[in-house]
Amino acid sequence: MSRELQNKDEKVTDMTEWKKDHMDYIVRATACGGQIRAFAATTRNLVEQARQIHQTSPVCTAALGRLLTAGAMMGIMLKGEDDLMTMTIRGDGPMQGLTVTADAKGRVKGFVYNPNVWNAPKYKGKLDVGNAVGRGTLTVVRDQAFGEPYSSQVELLSGEIAEDLTNYFATSEQVPSSVGLGVLVNPDQSVKQAGGFLIQLMPGYTEETVNKLEASLKQVHSVTKLLEEGLSPEEILQRILGDMELELLDTMPTEFYCNCSRERVMKVLLSIGAKELQDMIDEGKPVELACHYCGKKYSFDTEELKILLAAARAKAGKDLKE
Numbered sequence: 001m002s003r004e005l006q007n008k009d010e011k012v013t014d015m016t017e018w019k020k021d022h023m024d025y026i027v028r029a030t031a032c033g034g035q036i037r038a039f040a041a042t043t044r045n046l047v048e049q050a051r052q053i054h055q056t057s058p059v060c061t062a063a064l065g066r067l068l069t070a071g072a073m074m075g076i077m078l079k080g081e082d083d084l085m086t087m088t089i090r091g092d093g094p095m096q097g098l099t100v101t102a103d104a105k106g107r108v109k110g111f112v113y114n115p116n117v118w119n120a121p122k123y124k125g126k127l128d129v130g131n132a133v134g135r136g137t138l139t140v141v142r143d144q145a146f147g148e149p150y151s152s153q154v155e156l157l158s159g160e161i162a163e164d165l166t167n168y169f170a171t172s173e174q175v176p177s178s179v180g181l182g183v184l185v186n187p188d189q190s191v192k193q194a195g196g197f198l199i200q201l202m203p204g205y206t207e208e209t210v211n212k213l214e215a216s217l218k219q220v221h222s223v224t225k226l227l228e229e230g231l232s233p234e235e236i237l238q239r240i241l242g243d244m245e246l247e248l249l250d251t252m253p254t255e256f257y258c259n260c261s262r263e264r265v266m267k268v269l270l271s272i273g274a275k276e277l278q279d280m281i282d283e284g285k286p287v288e289l290a291c292h293y294c295g296k297k298y299s300f301d302t303e304e305l306k307i308l309l310a311a312a313r314a315k316a317g318k319d320l321k322e
Contacts (some may be wrong), residue, residue, distance in 0.1 A: 024254045026073055026106055027233040031244040035205040036213065038241060040197040040233035041071040046072075046108065046256040047183060048191040050220030053256075053295045058185045060095060062127045064115075065183035066161040067100045068108050069196045072254040077270040082145040091159055093134025094119070101293070107257035109293040124269050127185070133159030138168055162196070162223075169200065176201040178213075183221030193227035197236055209244075258294035265289050267299045269308050270315070277309040 023266065026041040032253035047065035050056070056064060067087060075085055081104055090097040100110035122128045139153040156164050162181040169177035181196035199217075202209065210298045217240065222225065226236050237246060268289070280287050281302055288299045300308070 014182050018247060019229055024193065025233065025251050026076060026254050027251050028076070028249045029237050029241070029246060029248045030210070030249060032205070032209045033245060035202055035209045036199060036241065036244065037202055038096060038197065038199045038237055038246075039076070040195070040236045041069055041073055041254060043069045043072060043254060044191050044194045046254060047194040049256040050110060050254075051189070051191055054115045056112055058189055059119055059127045059129060059132045060098075060112045060115045060117055061185055061189070061191060062183040063095060063129045063133060063161065064098055064100075064110055065191065065194045066114050066129070066196070067185040068110050068179035068256070069181050069183075069194060070161065070165055070198070071102035071110065072106055073101040073196070073198045075108060076104060076106055078102075078104040080104065080145045084143040085197060086141045086143070088139045088141075089133060089136065089156070089159075089161070089164075090139075090232060091134035091136035091156060093117075093132050093136075093159065095132040095134070097133070097136065099292075106252050106254035108254065109256060109258045111282045111292050112169075129161065130159035133161075134161070138164050139195055140168060140172070144294050162180050167268065175249075176205075176210075178217055178225075180220065180223040182227050184224055184227055195227055195233065195236070197233075198239065199240065210242055213241075216244070253256040258296070260291040260294060260296055262298050265291075266308065267302065269305075269310050274309055274312045277305055277312055281305045 009284045024043050026039055029038045037245045050064055051061045071087060082104055088099045088224055096113035102108045111305045117132050117252045119132055121127055134238045136156050137153050142150045154168050154171050157167050162179045165179040166177055169175045179198050184192040186192045215282045245257055286299050288297055290297045
């Protein structure tokens, strides 16, 4: 297990210098002689960027920030450099759902279906993400560069995201895990702190290790309290696993990153078919499409639509011949 972690990315030896240039980062670690693997992340900047892009309300910022943080940590667990993982939550609450995509390089992107939800807090200082999400499902899809995508779906337990991901790992991957996620929002709605941890038991773990870990986790009341204390990812892991032979392996950056492009949007337009493209042309107006993830807008005039229509018809004719 530790060999797999070490081989995926070059280890950073001078972490102090490295962090001066990368405010958001993930730490990977092991404990109990490899019986435990752990991740912890600080993600304030990328969550704030997502908030600004989507103009999310505080409760939506918290929900999206939690899933982005989890996605960043889960993404770097992917084995292939070009593999992607997409997590989609669909709920019957007013938020309707949210989607996050992550890659193996610590890059994440995401959006909320209804980013303008306002609801009463659970109590002072605690946003009610669970009721905003509601009851529904969590779907995780791993898209591998080689081979068929792997998809798994579980029912939401609470809509609070961390608990739902803990359940996902136990149910779909049969890996005992503990997920902790937190987002603190300032009075002006900007992100004050964001981060989390992911701790998993590896094959061959002992009952003694389980007991130690459970006892330690009981002392962690919430990630937001750890963030309020100003703890770094290293300090969070030290707080939980410090007396379990904790070994910090490496550190890597994480960021909000969208790979949308004009070419990708053109492929989307081609996929809608010749009839729909002809309808757009008949309207005689430019068509503007916006990326769900980053909000970037792409405009196509009628002449460009005609070129796409010709390509769509050529493709349809080729498919018929085949």
